[in-house]
Amino acid sequence: MSLIDTPRHQGMRKKLVEGLKIKGIRDEKVLEAISRVPRHAFMDSSFVGFAYRDQAFPIAAGQTISQPYTVAFQTQLLDVFPLCKVLEVGTGSGYQAAVLCELKAKVYTIERQRELYVSAQQLLPGLGYQPAFFLGDGYKGLPTYGPFDRILVTAGAPYVPEELLGQLVIGGKMVIPVGKTDSQEMLLITRIGEDEYVTEKHGSFVFVPLLKGTVN
Numbered sequence: 001m002s003l004i005d006t007p008r009h010q011g012m013r014k015k016l017v018e019g020l021k022i023k024g025i026r027d028e029k030v031l032e033a034i035s036r037v038p039r040h041a042f043m044d045s046s047f048v049g050f051a052y053r054d055q056a057f058p059i060a061a062g063q064t065i066s067q068p069y070t071v072a073f074q075t076q077l078l079d080v081f082p083l084c085k086v087l088e089v090g091t092g093s094g095y096q097a098a099v100l101c102e103l104k105a106k107v108y109t110i111e112r113q114r115e116l117y118v119s120a121q122q123l124l125p126g127l128g129y130q131p132a133f134f135l136g137d138g139y140k141g142l143p144t145y146g147p148f149d150r151i152l153v154t155a156g157a158p159y160v161p162e163e164l165l166g167q168l169v170i171g172g173k174m175v176i177p178v179g180k181t182d183s184q185e186m187l188l189i190t191r192i193g194e195d196e197y198v199t200e201k202h203g204s205f206v207f208v209p210l211l212k213g214t215v216n
């Protein structure tokens, strides 16, 4: 894993961002954030040469670092603003959390695999990103830290967890892929009242599954 960011890396990121624009990502702030985060620092050493391909890659614990297009798409839908409180479910490599930090969000990120929780916690501060890290079951959210302006789930959920809905502020938004294990629908859920939510569908994606409990 190389933490050094060279002009070559920056050039490859610029190309990646051009590709994301062509694929329909429009939000300039999101594109700028992606152009600043050194994705190669988040990759396993065997795949580091592919860091700026628009593809998902394996990380530790049988998980994946999401495809940049998916990260950009989810981040764009999430519509974060400076200092907004964001809960990310599924820290994984920490790449998505870093993108949210670049957008100046106050990021709380939760992971169920201890190995990933530890490595992200070791990596991100050295890159200048300071989210709050939690080891736990994201189905339950973080009741003592909520409510949140935004909730982003980065694993495929079989259903929308009730606890997460309850941890949104009124007016808050959640982006969550929901469906069977082979394909999920990207949902944008807005809480418009105490017990009122509006759901929009935004296309099909494939994520690793949202699983219960924690793994040591």
Ligand code: SAH
Pocket (backbone or CB within 6 Å): 063, 064, 065, 066, 089, 090, 091, 092, 093, 094, 095, 096, 097, 110, 111, 112, 113, 116, 136, 137, 138, 139, 154, 155, 208, 209, 210, 211, 212, 213
């Ligand atoms: N956001 C990550 C994507 C990682 S893949 C990145 O940018 O790299 C999804 C992650 O969700 C995996 O690390 C997986 O272990 C984690 N996960 C799955 N179910 C979870 C749960 N219930 N609570 C917290 N994390 C979970």
